[in-house]
Amino acid sequence: MPVAERSRRLVVLVWLVAVIAAWELGAFLLADVFHDAMAASKLPFLHDIAATIAKNWPSLLEAAGVTFSKAAIGFGLGALFGYLLAVLMSVSRIAESIAFPYLIVSQMIPVLGLAPIIFTLVRDMNASRIVIAAYITFFPVAASTLSGFKSVDEEKRQLMRSYAATMPVLYLKLLVPFSVPYLFAGLKIAAPLSVTASILVDMLGSKNGIGVKLLYALYGGAKDIFWASVLTSAAMGVFSYLFIAQAEKVLVPWRKSLPSSAGGQSA
Amino acid sequence: MGKVPDRLKKFLWPAVFGLGFLLAWQLGGFHALLGFKPFQLPVPTEIVRTLAENMPKALGDCFVTVSGAIAGMLIGSSIGFAVAALATAFPAWGYGGLIVLSAFNAVPIVALSPIMNRWFPTGMGQKIGVVTVVTMAAMAINAYRGLSDLKPFSLDLMRSYAARKRTVFFSLRLPNCLPSVFTALKINITSAMIAAIVSEYFASSTSGLGFGIKDNLRKAEMAMGWAYITIASVAGIALFLVIAAIERRAIRWHPSQR
């Protein structure tokens, strides 16, 4: 219903304005009412941050680009391998029984904690970013896709059997299209995580990337750049999520997206 | 494997695979494959040995991290639940609240940590701050789904009893949302551990698993670093299993528990 859609947008807009207002109010209270010395770095005025971004946006954009592009490559690779693993697990029960416990366990290993270790192993900045982003994407994608394959109801499979469909045909015409929404649920979880992972690697001693800016700002004292970098990274995370959501709308026009439980497994 | 019962097979295959993996690692398979030196990638036995030698310190650090993670998770989940409850009570406007929380979720943990460093003086405070922000959204979204996704005709039935909104909330929505709440808790415990560890990297803490990893890597003590990761994983898994066990008792009636 167009009416509901419009009123939803209105609500989001109002909330956005409310949040911005609250932020400015908070910054104001901190700086001018409580005279907090650290006010500028705790919660600076949004318009100040905006000014900094406007002033520095070429370098911010470039840094974001470096981080983001490597995250995207890692994301793509991880998604590809995750998908293939899911197919393998769906075809072979042995593969499934081997991999399934490790899939579950892997979602509990603090992957971001692994990042420095992987970095010391791989040494190269760019390669590290890609490897970690791929690792972080691999498991949610494999788990969600497998969940999608398993959710195909028996009747649909039996229909395919009645058509004497071979295995490749079964996958191409039924399981793959059916599981696309599930795949996207996994991608939506993994996308912001890949960005985070890439930023983390930045901070471990890279020369460029948004994480480096964050780090310099932290220890170098260029306070305004700090918040500008924070907002830029937040924007990257949100952007990656929205990009996937949009891609889903295009590639999956036949149903509403799965309710995504933000974070790991789909219940 | 004809005579082996199915359930045993489910354990056997992954166990065999896992052992094979560890064996290959121990005997230098990965080192040869990827060109690593032993000091870069310690073998499993060495990791275990190092861990055993430093168990007291490792456990102490583990406790610090875990307590921060749990505290932050409880606070964040409570806030998330409160927002979900408000969104259910005021459906038109509450939706925006959920969006705001989801936006918080998009801020990378690595950026949250320095912010919290400014807000709180102690390492523990910073850790709890980061974990809180990270865990709010998952609980809010899942709780909201649990509170509002009711069986068809449930609300009609309540209306036929002329039930007040409060009664409907406590007798219908609340029990209905328990399964979703547990899903969120399981997700959150994992995120909480990760967030706590990452926060310790950047915080002014001098203890905790994150600090330990950072410190040991800095001192090129790879084995300790890996040992710490191992402990962190074991702790994460243990906490997850605790929540799963509580879930089993609390929602015995749910399809997922049969």
Add this chain to the structure above:
Amino acid sequence: MLINTPMFTATPVFDTAPEIEVKNVSMVYENSVGKEVDALTDVSIDIKKGEFVSLLGPSGCGKTTLLRIIADLLEPTSGSVRIAGRTPREARLKQKYGIVFQSPVLYDWRTIRNNVRLPLEMMKVAKEEQEKRVDKQLDLVGLGKFAGNYPYQLSGGMQQRVGIARALAIKPEFLLMDEPFSALDEFTREKLNEDLLRIWAKTGKTVVFVTHNISEAVFLSDRVFVLSPHPGRLSAIIDIDLPRPRSQETRESPEFFSLVSGIRKSFEGVYARRGKE
């Protein structure tokens, strides 16, 4: 088409004042694509105390809408409904009716006993009285043994019986049932029809039963209100003069067949018209 045959039943003579009076009720609403739908047009019905009536018709004829209006789950666009002199809202607030929906709507997390107890808890009935009523109703529907089980352990038909027990637990003046057996298989449905009549004979409540199944309507009711769609309206009132108590034999009697086919024929006109639209 109105069949005016004298009523002849085994139950006592009815109280002449109607229990439920529906007067010129119309319901118009906007559907999801903005079109106006005439769900009900100028429907008037009188239901006597202790009667078992069915609202029968194909989908879109407004039978569920009418039931919901009586239950005060919907407000009509125009017209009025009076229940023993009160408005539907008053009846609802005073818990005068029990309602059974198409699906049992049991709480997964409560045992059968606690599910039946639910409305009594909300009405703040005393604990002892709660236990008494729960036991009584569960025995009445034949599920006393399952009081400690959870809904998932019962079949669909059994769950519906629990729904009926729950509706009766509040000692309502009348019962509203919205296609309660339509999701069940034929065998279960016929058995539950007989159970329902047995329960009705014991309790003597007024029942308004919605269904799209002609045999079911004829088997259960004293009178059948036939509704047709597009626009939703009352097209016939059929008196069912089959003797009570009714059983499987009733279903095989020639009178039963002629009633069912009579009603069915009246719909052929409807379908022919629909075909031309």
